[in-house]
Amino acid sequence: MDKSQAPSLVNILNQHEPEILNDWMALQSESASRRSDLISDNDLKAQSKEFLAAFRAALTSGNEDTATAAWKPVRDLLQDLSSSRANQGFSPAETASFVFSLKQPLFRSVQQDRAGGADVLAEIWKTTNLLDRLGLLVTEFHQKSRESVINRQQRELLELSTPVVKLWESILALPLIGTLDSERTQIVMESLLQTIVETGASIAIIDITGVPTVDTLVAQHLLKTVAAARLMGAECIISGIRPQIAATIVHLGVDLNSVATKATLADAFALALRRTGQMVQRVRPSSPQEATFGPHSDS
Amino acid sequence: MDRIPILKMGEFLLVSIQVDMHDRLAMTLQEDLTERIVSAHAHGVLIDISSLDVVDSFIGRMLGHIAAMSRILDAETVVVGMRPAVAITLVELGLSLPGIRTALNVEKGMDVLRRAGNSRDRLLGENGHGTVAG
Numbered sequence: 469m470d471k472s473q474a475p476s477l478v479n480i481l482n483q484h485e486p487e488i489l490n491d492w493m494a495l496q497s498e499s500a501s502r503r504s505d506l507i508s509d510n511d512l513k514a515q516s517k518e519f520l521a522a523f524r525a526a527l528t529s530g531n532e533d534t535a536t537a538a539w540k541p542v543r544d545l546l547q548d549l550s551s552s553r554a555n556q557g558f559s560p561a562e563t564a565s566f567v568f569s570l571k572q573p574l575f576r577s578v579q580q581d582r583a584g585g586a587d588v589l590a591e592i593w594k595t596t597n598l599l600d601r602l603g604l605l606v607t608e609f610h611q612k613s614r615e616s617v618i619n620r621q622q623r624e625l626l627e628l629s630t631p632v633v634k635l636w637e638s639i640l641a642l643p644l645i646g647t648l649d650s651e652r653t654q655i656v657m658e659s660l661l662q663t664i665v666e667t668g669a670s671i672a673i674i675d676i677t678g679v680p681t682v683d684t685l686v687a688q689h690l691l692k693t694v695a696a697a698r699l700m701g702a703e704c705i706i707s708g709i710r711p712q713i714a715a716t717i718v719h720l721g722v723d724l725n726s727v728a729t730k731a732t733l734a735d736a737f738a739l740a741l742r743r744t745g746q747m748v749q750r751v752r753p754s755s756p757q758e759a760t761f762g763p764h765s766d767s
Numbered sequence: 768m769d770r771i772p773i774l775k776m777g778e779f780l781l782v783s784i785q786v787d788m789h790d791r792l793a794m795t796l797q798e799d800l801t802e803r804i805v806s807a808h809a810h811g812v813l814i815d816i817s818s819l820d821v822v823d824s825f826i827g828r829m830l831g832h833i834a835a836m837s838r839i840l841d842a843e844t845v846v847v848g849m850r851p852a853v854a855i856t857l858v859e860l861g862l863s864l865p866g867i868r869t870a871l872n873v874e875k876g877m878d879v880l881r882r883a884g885n886s887r888d889r890l891l892g893e894n895g896h897g898t899v900a901g
Contacts, residue, residue: 654855661851668871695863699854701847701870 477578477595481524484577491573492516499569506556515566519545532594534601546602550609555617563610567603571596630656632663639740640669640702641733645678653689657696664702671740672697675733677708687722694727703743705729707736771796773803779811779880780804780842781873785818793829800833804840810887811880812837815873817848827862834867843883844868847876 481488493513496502522541529538546567553563578591630652635641642660646652660672674693679686694704707730709717717724730736741747771792774781780803782796800812814830816822834844845868849857857864870876 657855657858658851661854664871665851668875670871670875692858696851696854696858699846699849699857699864699869700851701849701872701875 476581477591478524478527480574480577480581481520481527484581485520485524488570488573488577489513489517489520491576492520492570495569495572496566499565503558503562506558507553515549519549519566519570532598534598534605542602543605546606547609550606551613554610554613558610560607560610564603564607567599567606571599574599626652626655630659632659634663634667634669635673635737636741636744637746638668638670638744639737640664640667640672641675641737642672643675643678643708643733647681648679648686648689650689653693657693660693661696661700664697664700669702671703671705671743673705673707673733673736673740675708675736676706676713677710677733679708679713682713682716682722684720684722687717687720687724691724691727703728705736705739707731707733770799773799775803775807775809776813776877778807778809778884779813779877780807780809781813781815783815783818787821788826788829790825793825797829797833797836801836801840804837804842809842810884812842812844813873813876813880814844814846815848815876816846816853817850817872819853820850822849822853822857824860824862827857827860827864830867831864843880845870845876845879847871847873 493509493516496512496516497509519542522545526539526542531538533539534543549566550563553566574595575592578595579588625646629645631643633641633643640660640663642656644656648656663669664672674690676682676690682690690706694706697704705728706724709729709731728736728739730739769786769792771782771784771786774783780800782800784796786792803809804812812833814833816826819826830844830846834846837844846864847870849869868879870879
């Protein structure tokens with residue numbers, strides 16, 4: 469029964485498009501969700517015009533299911549719009565109001581065109597249905613693009629937060645920042661073992677100064693990394709253990725006896741130098757005695 | 768029946784595993800190796816697994832057995848050349864091969880054996896790491 473209605477909405481749009489556009493623009497400019505700091509009037513007008521055109525084209529097909537191919541241009545348009553707005557920092561409500569604010573001008577036109585007509589309500593019901601669906605679509609697109617931003621940042625964070633640095637001949641350092649979960653442990657392990665193969669290092673210092681908390685799971689992940697490095701023929705030293713963390717480890721009953729632990733990275737480095745039979749000397753002509761950098765020198 | 772060759776290098780034996788291990792092959796290797804340790808008066812065994820893509824719990828246990836048997840015959844065992852992916856898999860399986868010495872490659876494995884030999888010659892109670900005081 470609604471089949472005859474679709475063309476009439478098209479007719480209204482065809483006849484009154486400039487007025488509807490003006491009306492809509494005015495409404496968007498007045499609305500509280502208008503972000504004039506993020507988008508200029510000209511851009512907004514261009515977007516609105518483009519959307520109206522696509523909306524009309526889709527309506528002309530007579531198909532009212534927004535999931536069909538006839539509505540693809542509208543969906544694509546909304547997707548571009550939502551993702552660009554999501555990146556610009558619009559909130560979901562501000563983005564969705566782009567579509568919802570079209571209701572009022574459309575209703576007004578429908579009413580004027582069919583003043584007193586019996587099927588105004590049906591027409592309005594159909595219009596609101598359509599716009600609601602499109603509005604929900606916008607919210608969904610907005611959500612999706614936010615999620616993709618979050619995912620990308622998470623990946624970047626993972627890559628950034630697990631550097632393996634070569635400290636000295638055959639000594640590697642692995643400064644860990646942030647909480648260790650199983651996914652990160654996997655990446656840490658892989659990059660550590662790969663670097664061991666590439667550099668032929670025999671000692672790896674795992675510095676956990678940047679790890680906020682150590683629970684049994686984190687400790688288990690650490691021990692796994694140590695075991696994997698040992699299988700590759702490299703010894704591990706864990707450094708950067710803060711007093712509270714040492715206390716936590718003991719209270720939890722975690723056994724770290726199988727691995728050397730040091731309070732600071734400097735201590736661990738000194739131990740690594742000794743184990744690899746290396747030495748760093750201080751060159752100071754004025755001093756009669758050579759001071760060596762190592763655990764025994766207090767200077 | 769195929770066998771895994773055992774090469775003698777000085778006082779050490781070199782075993783390079785390049786084929787997929789199965790029960791029979793592993794048993795033969797254990798027998799051959801113990802016999803060679805005795806006949807060659809070897810003091811160290813170097814097992815190269817760098818061409819193994821897959822090390823399962825069976826091979827892990829076999830390596831452990833070989834290490835234990837060699838130690839009884841007064842020979843140190845060093846497993847060398849494990850691939851990163853293999854190491855991660857073993858750890859995830861809960862097989863960290865305690866009691867087996869490891870080294871990155873054959874060269875480093877030889878160093879480990881030599882240092883172990885030196886400390887034995889000196890009959891000093893050093894723990895075999897041959898650490899040099901800084």
